[in-house]
Amino acid sequence: MTLAGIIQFFILVVVVLVAARMVRRLLRSRILPRVPMGMGAKDAVARLAGYFVLVLGLMVALQTLGIDLTALTVLAGALGIGIGFGLQNIVNNFMSGLIILVERPIQLGDRVEVGGVQGDVVRIGGRSTTIRTNDNIDMIIPNAEFISAQVVNLSYGDRKVRIRIPFGVSYASEPRQVERLALEVAAADRNVLQDPPPSVRFIGFGDSSLEFELRAWTIDLAHRPGLFRSNLNFALWEQFKKHGIEIPFPQRDLHFRNSLRIEQAPEPDRPRQDG
Template identity: 55%
Template sequence: MKTFHDILQKIEDFLDIPIAKLGSTHLTLWTVIQLLVLVVLLLYLSGKLRTWIVEQLLTRTRMELGARQATGAIIRYVVLVIGFVIILQTAGIDLTTFNVLAGAVGIGLGFGLQNIVSNFISGLIILFERPIKVGDRIEVGGVEGDVVRIGARSTEVVTNDNISIIVPNSKFISENVVNWSHTDRLVRFRIPISVAYGSDLELVERLLLEVAAENPDILDQPRPAVRLMSFGDSALCFELRVWSTTLIHRRGVLTSAINTAVYRKFTEHGIEIPFPQRDLHIRRNSTPSGSSPRPSAPDRPR
């Protein structure tokens, strides 16, 4: 028993060896271990708190998922800051000794970590102003997909190919962002359709509206519309305008279904879908036999 007590005493003496000094406080190995354990515990518990707030506490309210995610993230940041200060004071570290360190860190943030700070501040702006939220369909910097997570430094966007793209938060502040579901999920789609000259315009419009009415993903209100947009080189250019709330994240599926139905309708009713055509006129130069053809005049500038 005495031997075990001696071993514990030696371990305690070893852990109490000072390894650094912060002002009047001696930083020992035991203090470092204590700080690491408490910080890891703080990170774990704050994450569990955020999950509980988002998935249990706020689900009883009428808040949207994006608002719940933003609220949970903000509360976690506040808990982390307060908890970190309490941990330092519990370990006996005087916070006034960090004044010089804070100045050095500030200089480092100004030079080497400015992108990280910019993304962090942008993340706070996103959480407070909510230009985007979890579940939104967005386009930014050539990336299109659904927002699945908004973090302190970056936002995770999942494309239709199930590829996760990590976008820095600063892009959502400094660049133009297309949010397909910012206010609601009601979006109008414009599908261009061409028919041959000489087609029955009233029949074309009626068939296009029938296609829209038969598609379950197209809304009856606002009503679909057909517009004759222009006279092309080889076709009359129409545009079918429809509204949907279900396929804003899969626009290709809706466009493909409409085009397929339009092709079948036009085939059944004899409406021709044109292809580019050109008329060629060939001239034969008739000259008397034995005489050379008259040289053509040089082209004049137009």
């Protein structure tokens, strides 16, 4: 092994790294956009192709040093023991990343919730996945969390999401009129899907109001459910106010019981003492 061979090896490693990155960019920008595939599938193909070029290039670089790859089995066994003790989490996250790219339980652009964090998937890396919340905060979550923990994918297979908006009206209101007015509000909102259609459910009789629930489907605001509820709540308030339907507040009837008055008997007159 000469100095020239070592320099050649490092040059090949740099070339392999650059080639792997160029292959990923070429697939993402030129080739895969023409293929009728989902965005997540395109990203998975590009990453796997980059990994393949990287592994193949490193094997060629090692052979340029005159290293017999079959002799690396002992080194691989020792490395495996080291991985088992010190790099277990890193390898676990990397393998979980490969599983995510192949099985695609989550994809770029999906709306997910994991570990109490909800946001959009903006990047799937080899070790971690980046989720961007509605506050524009990027949360970096290890890939193993998506394999071992419970994950809620609001966009899996279908980007439609049904959101529920509870509300209450006074007991003097007519339930069928309330249903009709709420459906008119949903029909007038451009972010509410009409297929499947929105619906209204009469939930029950509350302490101070009749309890209803407006159920509406959306795609455009699936990633912003708070804004979706807010828009419909504003519209419901204006609609009910326009038609004289009261949205009550909690009321309580207080009953006072008469208390017994205990009168103190007057003290008896004391006899006067003459001096």
